[in-house]
Amino acid sequence: MARRRLEELSTLNVLFCLLVILIHVLSHAVVSLEKTSWQYALVIVPQRLAFVSVPGFFYLSGVKLTLPREHPQPLGDYYLGRIKNILLPYLLAAAVYYLFFVTIGWYTFSPAQFIRETALGTLSSPFYFLVTLAQFILLAPLFQNLTRRYHPVLLIPLAMGLTWLSSMYFNSILQIFCPGGSFRYSDRIFTSYLIYYLAGCCTGARYEKLPRFLAENRPLLNTAAVFFALADGFISLLAFSGRRAAPYLELIHTLYILSTIFALHGWAIRRGALKGIGGRFWKSADQASYLIYLYHSLVITIFNIIAPRVVGGRVAVLLLLRIFVVYPISIGGCILWQRTWAAIRKKHINP
Helix, strand or coil, X not given: CHHHHHHHXXXXXXXXXXXXXXXXXXXXXXXXXXXXXXXXXXXXXXXXXXXXXXXXXXHHHHHHHHCCCCCCCCHHHHHHHHHHHHHHHHHHHHHHHHHHHHHCCCCCCCHHHHHHHHHHCCCCHHHHHHHHHHHHHHCHXXXXXXXXXXXXXXXXXXXXXHHHHHHHHHHHHHHHHCCCCCCCCHHHCHHHHXXXXXXXXXXXXXXXXXXXXXXXXXXXXXXXXXXXXXXXXXXXXXXXXXXXXXXXXXXXXXXXXXXXXXXXXXXXXXXXXXXXXXXXXXXXXXXXXXXXXXXXXXXXXXXXXXXHHHHXXXXXXXXXXXXXXXXXXXXXXXXXXXXXXXXXXXXXXXX
């Protein structure tokens, strides 16, 4: 049970990691192309659909939090593990980004600025996830207790409502209590992603029942995932190109994400483990996935500085080149670094 579970969660972890890179690889084309062009449609739709990745990471975090353990983990050990494996690598990555930005003249060195931007997750676009994840980590005992005490039938609708209220109306609600007030970083508040994390917690707490549940409901889940993917892609194109307002888009996007996460989880269970070279690569990418998440944007930033000077400014050329450069360097570099670091540690620990 434990081995099979690890395989499918690893599969989802790598898949979401690849999609996160895709989001940022496509960003330049999304902001550069004419919004009514067919080229814009070719990049905005896959980018929009790739946004399943970050909610997917919240889902996986919730699953792993509540998975049954033979020996329950003390809360202190849990927090120490999160500090070691999540917080410290993030602080190092933030320092690397900040020093790089200072070196190239984007920032003037200021410890106060570094602390503020690290705390807000504004040094790089993927860092907002880590600021939000830190809130879920702090509240881990609450979510463990909720999933033990209450049934998902009660928890999930409440979480859905709170997520929609927070993600769409946070500042409107804030103005009830603070007239004229506004909070720029409401996308970093944990309630804006509550449904995905809590869905993961409910899944992990009842994981032994999950394969059968997904198998029995596969036709509905797959149909819903395809339907909402088409709806989300089409309506996103209309909305972001300025053709039509779509105030309901966030609702459709949430339904797309939830149905797709469960459909992909079912696929990952059926897929099983890859063998041979593909399996070894997938395992290595899984182990390095957090580093890939942290540093792929730095690779893109360096590419965006150098590439236009070399090949010019054509969006299509830069996009193709960005794909063929960023993926190998981000993934290969992080895998290589992790293996090198593991070898160094092994040599010093077991000389």
